[in-house]
Amino acid sequence: METSTIRFWFEFASTYSYPAAARLQSMALKGPYTITWTPFLLGPIFAAQGWQDSPFNLFEAKGRYMWRDLERICAHSQLPFRRPSQFPRNGLKAARVATAGLAQPWLPEFVAAVYRANFAEDRDIGRAEVVGEILSDLDLDAAGITESAETPATKDLLRRNTEQAGQHGIFGAPSFSVGEELFWGNDRLEAALRFAGIQTEPS
Amino acid sequence: METSTIRFWFEFASTYSYPAAARLQSMALKGPYTITWTPFLLGPIFAAQGWQDSPFNLFEAKGRYMWRDLERICAHSQLPFRRPSQFPRNGLKAARVATAGLAQPWLPEFVAAVYRANFAEDRDIGRAEVVGEILSDLDLDAAGITESAETPATKDLLRRNTEQAGQHGIFGAPSFSVGEELFWGNDRLEAALRFAGIQTEPS
Numbered sequence: 001m002e003t004s005t006i007r008f009w010f011e012f013a014s015t016y017s018y019p020a021a022a023r024l025q026s027m028a029l030k031g032p033y034t035i036t037w038t039p040f041l042l043g044p045i046f047a048a049q050g051w052q053d054s055p056f057n058l059f060e061a062k063g064r065y066m067w068r069d070l071e072r073i074c075a076h077s078q079l080p081f082r083r084p085s086q087f088p089r090n091g092l093k094a095a096r097v098a099t100a101g102l103a104q105p106w107l108p109e110f111v112a113a114v115y116r117a118n119f120a121e122d123r124d125i126g127r128a129e130v131v132g133e134i135l136s137d138l139d140l141d142a143a144g145i146t147e148s149a150e151t152p153a154t155k156d157l158l159r160r161n162t163e164q165a166g167q168h169g170i171f172g173a174p175s176f177s178v179g180e181e182l183f184w185g186n187d188r189l190e191a192a193l194r195f196a197g198i199q200t201e202p203s
Numbered sequence: 204m205e206t207s208t209i210r211f212w213f214e215f216a217s218t219y220s221y222p223a224a225a226r227l228q229s230m231a232l233k234g235p236y237t238i239t240w241t242p243f244l245l246g247p248i249f250a251a252q253g254w255q256d257s258p259f260n261l262f263e264a265k266g267r268y269m270w271r272d273l274e275r276i277c278a279h280s281q282l283p284f285r286r287p288s289q290f291p292r293n294g295l296k297a298a299r300v301a302t303a304g305l306a307q308p309w310l311p312e313f314v315a316a317v318y319r320a321n322f323a324e325d326r327d328i329g330r331a332e333v334v335g336e337i338l339s340d341l342d343l344d345a346a347g348i349t350e351s352a353e354t355p356a357t358k359d360l361l362r363r364n365t366e367q368a369g370q371h372g373i374f375g376a377p378s379f380s381v382g383e384e385l386f387w388g389n390d391r392l393e394a395a396l397r398f399a400g401i402q403t404e405p406s
Binding site for chain 2: 059061169172181183184185187195
């Protein structure tokens with residue numbers, strides 16, 4: 001039986017990436033499969049589309065809708081939600097930590113905790129201290145991980161993953177890729193799993 | 204038992220409105236409910252966001268993704284699909300006919316036929332002759348309906364519905380509204396029905 005692989009592309013500033021990451025973690029998936037968690041930065045991707053800010057700030061009606069839609073989705077998925085007092089928050093430091101943790105078992109939990117901090121606890125994930133607290137609260141070596149997150153090798157890997165996202169045709173987050181096939185949005189998680197041949201246990 | 208009401212906002216040039224309209228028609232809905240089919244024009248809505256063309260043309264990566272995504276959705280929903288040789292096609296004439304038919308039992312069938320012509324048969328729905336053929340093929344009085352579609356009253360009603368869409372916070376199509384609550388996208392149809400308290404028969 002072949003191993004099915006999905007690549008999950010996320011950015012910590014991205015609102016819909018929050019329920020996507022949470023749902024991906026809580027789903028009971030069946031069969032041999034790999035999920036490659038890939039943090040990347042939307043800034044350069046949006047800049048390529050001519051945007052210097054989130055489209056949810058640039059396009060007012062769309063932004064107003066998104067916040068209400070996200071609130072409904074979180075309620076439906078039983079995820080805590082509080083609209084952050086600042087948007088978007090800078091996901092760079094957290095993305096570097098996630099990049100340093102690419103091969104680590106703590107990665108999904110760290111990702112979930114950063115999204116909760118941003119979209120349920122209104123904490124400024126752009127600040128190094130907040131990212132450090134999140135690591136400590138997970139009983140991880142905050143100092144050591146932070147150091148490894150700020151090495152040139154980690155910074156470079158995050159940069160390359162962001163470039164790869166653009167080359168892959170990614171224009172927003174969350175995205176899922178299965179080989180060359182691309183899926184965009186929290187609402188496409190199920191379609192991506194289906195395409196990859198990954199079955200979900202009935203919940 | 205209260206009657207649940209959903210307003211379905213669609214534009215004939217809109218790609219994702221095609222599967223939305225088809226799915227809304229094929230679903231077996233339960234209980235006392237009303238679906239108000241409301242054609243409107245995206246042109247003025249997009250212009251308010253600073254766009255003189257479809258965002259799928261303005262933002263290349265997004266457009267490339269959309270065509271593949273639409274193809275997958277149509278396959279999954281067993282709807283015929285052929286990428287039109289021209290996009291977007293002008294939905295004005297068809298929208299006026301739909302507006303003239305707002306209270307008519309033939310409206311959903313006409314809507315389905317126009318979407319099929321645009322997105323499965325690559326016919327130019329912007330041309331009066333094509334809209335006339337669609338009406339004739341449905342055994343409707345093409346001449347009489349077209350005449351009523353081009354009266355000042357019909358044109359004005361379509362204009363007012365488009366204005367109302369903007370006032371409602373609508374920024375794209377398809378949209379669904381339940382009272383003040385707004386849902387955007389083919390993938391939000393189920394959430395809109397749930398919000399309205401309309402149950403679907405298991406298929």
